[in-house]
Amino acid sequence: MLELLTTRNNPMIDPSLHVWGWEIPVYLFLGGWVAGAMVLSGWLMHRDPGTERPSVTRLLPWVGLVLISLGMVALFLDLEHKLYVWRMYATFQPTSPMSWGGWILIGVYPVLLLAGIAGLPPALADAWAPLGTLARRLRQSDARRALVLANITFGVGLGIYTGILLSSLGARPLWASGVLGPLFLVSGLSTGAAFAHMIARDPDEQSALLRSDNLFLLTELALIALFLIGLATSGVAQAQAASLLLGGPYTAAFWVLVVGLGIVLPLAIQSLMATRRIGHTLVAPMLVMGGGLALRFVVVAAGQASFWP
Amino acid sequence: MARFGMAIDTTKCVGCMDCIVACKTENDVPDGYCRDWIAKRVEGRMPDLRMTITSERCNHCDNPPCVTCCPTGASHVHVYGKIVLVDHGKCIGCKACVASCPYGARFMHPDGYADKCTFCIHRVDKGQLPACVEVCPTRCMTFGDLDDPQSEVSRLVAGRKHFVLKPDAGTGPRIFYLE
Ligand code: SF4
Ligand code: SF4
Numbered sequence: 001m002l003e004l005l006t007t008r009n010n011p012m013i014d015p016s017l018h019v020w021g022w023e024i025p026v027y028l029f030l031g032g033w034v035a036g037a038m039v040l041s042g043w044l045m046h047r048d049p050g051t052e053r054p055s056v057t058r059l060l061p062w063v064g065l066v067l068i069s070l071g072m073v074a075l076f077l078d079l080e081h082k083l084y085v086w087r088m089y090a091t092f093q094p095t096s097p098m099s100w101g102g103w104i105l106i107g108v109y110p111v112l113l114l115a116g117i118a119g120l121p122p123a124l125a126d127a128w129a130p131l132g133t134l135a136r137r138l139r140q141s142d143a144r145r146a147l148v149l150a151n152i153t154f155g156v157g158l159g160i161y162t163g164i165l166l167s168s169l170g171a172r173p174l175w176a177s178g179v180l181g182p183l184f185l186v187s188g189l190s191t192g193a194a195f196a197h198m199i200a201r202d203p204d205e206q207s208a209l210l211r212s213d214n215l216f217l218l219t220e221l222a223l224i225a226l227f228l229i230g231l232a233t234s235g236v237a238q239a240q241a242a243s244l245l246l247g248g249p250y251t252a253a254f255w256v257l258v259v260g261l262g263i264v265l266p267l268a269i270q271s272l273m274a275t276r277r278i279g280h281t282l283v284a285p286m287l288v289m290g291g292g293l294a295l296r297f298v299v300v301a302a303g304q305a306s307f308w309p
Numbered sequence: 310m311a312r313f314g315m316a317i318d319t320t321k322c323v324g325c326m327d328c329i330v331a332c333k334t335e336n337d338v339p340d341g342y343c344r345d346w347i348a349k350r351v352e353g354r355m356p357d358l359r360m361t362i363t364s365e366r367c368n369h370c371d372n373p374p375c376v377t378c379c380p381t382g383a384s385h386v387h388v389y390g391k392i393v394l395v396d397h398g399k400c401i402g403c404k405a406c407v408a409s410c411p412y413g414a415r416f417m418h419p420d421g422y423a424d425k426c427t428f429c430i431h432r433v434d435k436g437q438l439p440a441c442v443e444v445c446p447t448r449c450m451t452f453g454d455l456d457d458p459q460s461e462v463s464r465l466v467a468g469r470k471h472f473v474l475k476p477d478a479g480t481g482p483r484i485f486y487l488e
Contacts (some may be wrong), residue, residue: 019404019417080402081421087381098405099380170374170478171411223473226339308411308478 020304023078025296028162029191030071030291032184034108035162036192037064038155040212041115042204046148056200056209058119061112063195068108092136097164102158111150114138118147155256159185174241174299174306176234179227184296186223190216191292194266194285210274213288217267241306250302258298262291313390313428314455314483315442316465317364321449324349324362328450332366332397335440342416344426345441363486364441364450365474367414367426369393371481375406375415375423384423390454392430397422411478428452432440455483 041060048055079085089106093099112190117131118138137143163184166175193213200206231242245254269284313477332338332345345366350476352359369392376384376393383399384406386392395406400422407415407423418424429439433452437443442450453462462485471485 019407078403080404080417082402083398084381084401084421087383091382093380093382095377096380096405098378098403102380165405168374168378169405169409170480171409192487235477251375304408308475 001087015108020078020300022297023074025293025300027071027074027078028296028300029293030067030074031162032159032188032296033191033195033289034064034068034071034112034188035155035159035185036188036190037061037196038108038112038115038151038158038192039189040155040196040209041193041224042148042151042155045118045144045151045219047208055202055205058121059199060075060118060192060196061116061119064112065109065116068105068112068209071086072105076282090136097161097168101158101161101165104154104161105189108154110159110196111154115147115151120143120226133224141193159188162188166299171308172241172306173237173304173308174231174244174303175237176238177227177230178240179223179230180299181276183220183223183227186216186220187292190220190263194288197280198281198282198285206280207274210270210280213285214267214270217263217270217288221259221267224263237308240309241302244302244305245298248302249305250298254298254302258291261287263288264292264296266291310388310456311390311454312456312483313369313392313433313452314462314466314485315453316451316462316469316471316485316487318447318449318451318465318487319361319363320488321447322362322364323447325446327446328364331440331444332426335432336427338424339419342418342424344414344424353359356428361486361488363474365412365414366441366475366484367410368395368480368482368484369428370411371483372479374409374411374480378405378409380405387430389430390428390433391426392428393426394430395423395425411475411480414483 002172010256037060044055044057076085077080084262088102092103120135125135139145160181163181167177170177188215193209193216197206197213198221200209228242230247231238246252266284266287269281272278273280273284326347329343329345331345333343336344338344345364348363348365352360373386373393376386380403381399381401383396385394385396387394402417402421404417407417413426415423423465432439439452442452451462451465453460455463455466457463465487466485469487469488473482473485
């Protein structure tokens with residue numbers, strides 16, 4: 001028997017060790033969603049150049065701008081030394097994913113803005129001549145290709161970073177997994193795709209997004225399996241961490257909210273939608289988005305409850 | 310170049326918590342927080358029990374995750390004694406370092422920055438010992454330069470059986486507990 005008596009090292013006794021509340025999971029969720037939206041609008045722009053149809057590509061960058069701003073507000077609320085936030089941009093720390101993230105966020109804004117302007121309907125853009133000129137310039141093939149590339153690059157970077165942010169904090173064995181980066185990226189893609197097919201008007205585009213969402217959800221299931229198997233078969237600390245989700249206190253939230261309601265059920269519904277056995281419903285994409293949010297909450301909370309022995 | 314560390318004799322420590330009081334006084338640690346603490350590990354089966362008491366604090370790790378994760382460079386390895394310090398004026402209070410320390414050695418100071426043990430560098434600089442070492446009634450702590458093979462701390466670590474906390478975390482802690 002080993003009994004450890006200490007006044008520290010336990011978030012139940014020492015609440016200062018449970019450092020991240022709702023702000024960080026919400027930020028990671030919104031960041032992932034924007035990442036998904038960027039990759040998808042890059043893909044749609046590439047797939048359907050010069051479309052005159054009511055493509056969601058036109059809307060996604062603007063939605064992304066709102067979401068990423070909300071995410072940054074959440075991130076800012078979490079800071080304890082708010083007046084010093086500019087310090088983040090007074091330096092670049094190559095070993096700190098949080099520092100990369102800060103700079104990636106700065107790059108995301110102009111890319112989203114330009115993609116948004118490129119998709120403005122001519123009637124709107126031409127209301128102000130320079131804007132109309134810029135929009136037309138951005139729709140030319142070279143600028144368009146650059147925008148496609150920038151959207152996909154920044155989207156993938158943003159999505160992976162939200163996972164690596166956690167896995168770089170070596171003290172929490174649950175996060176000590178290389179799968180977290182890809183898992184958060186794919187979860188962001190599925191959130192982005194769910195939202196996009198929810199608001200898509202064009203039937204062809206909606207069905208393409210729906211099918212891609214199903215693919216992302218399947219990949220996410222595989223990555224979750226890899227994540228758990230990887231942890232359970234590593235050292236004692238990781239196995240203990242995995243048991244938080246496999247019988248421990250976070251089991252119900254993880255399997256019911258994240259896996260059951262967030263992936264399996266919507267995947268089943270969306271598969272029926274994809275084969276046109278049922279019509280399009282809002283329920284499935286809403287569930288996917290809720291599952292993405294639940295995934296961030298569970299991983300952030302359970303990670304903070306895992307310790308090296 | 311010095312590399313400061315400590316050897317703490319667990320066979321002498323009685324867990325009186327004088328080190329904690331000394332630290333709180335010396336460093337004006339706010340109420341409800343501490344930079345050092347006492348842990349008691351009880352092993353065995355009744356009636357054969359064995360208790361190890363350890364006075365714990367930041368290990369000033371050789372491979373400190375709290376420094377690599379810091380987005381602003383506020384957490385840094387200081388040139389003097391390679392101790393790990395926080396520059397309060399650079400810290401944005403993101404708490405990444407608190408989450409990254411396997412020992413729970415850091416906390417957020419109510420004034421908004423990350424705080425923890427400094428090895429009382431302001432005292433060491435003047436040729437004094439860290440407050441906890443100075444005050445210990447059993448003299449169980451030895452502070453000094455681990456890179457100097459002649460220092461008392463180096464000789465203790467070289468000559469006595471010892472352990473470090475959470476070696477699997479891979480942080481290279483520099484507080485050695487003598488058995
Ligand atoms: S004990 Fe914790 S705070 Fe101190 S150097 Fe190591 S990781 Fe950083
Ligand atoms: S809380 Fe301060 S010292 Fe810690 S990682 Fe963030 S900026 Fe660096």
